[in-house]
Amino acid sequence: MFRHVVLFTWADGVTEEQQQAIAAELRTLPGTIDVIRDYRVGLDAGLNPANRDFAVVADFDDAGGYVAYRDHPAHRAMVDQHITPIVTQRSAVQYEC
């Protein structure tokens, strides 16, 4: 399995409702991008104060699946429309697991 992990910090003033709306939008992607095997996104639970705000973990059969997702027009459009306007920090890793 090949896993993609990305953590985001949002700009000041981004509400929980906005984040829940982004999560709901992202959760439509497995219906469009068929290389996705598992897709779990969500807002930080607030247990540790230094945390980032939001996580996306996506699983694929292999690195090629991840690259197809990364470059898929539906994914790029969602990033451009919903994430880029409000993100201040992004950290990512992809790994075989």
Added chain:
Amino acid sequence: MFRHVVLFTWADGVTEEQQQAIAAELRTLPGTIDVIRDYRVGLDAGLNPANRDFAVVADFDDAGGYVAYRDHPAHRAMVDQHITPIVTQRSAVQYEC
């Protein structure tokens, strides 16, 4: 399910062998900490140049399981011995998923 995600950047000079040794140590934790349901760690695959170096994704039944892992002496000892000495950046999120 409750998921814990953490991404690390290591200090300059940390080798792939050191990282593989840390990964192997971490992978012993599910044998010791019985609240862990799934545990996948690994080195960044190098597909995207701005990435962090290393990921840990751990799944639990609920937030209580995560807290038990976070505070477990075997986990704390591993962090103190293998991670704290070489980490320069740490980003984390825990989320219900």
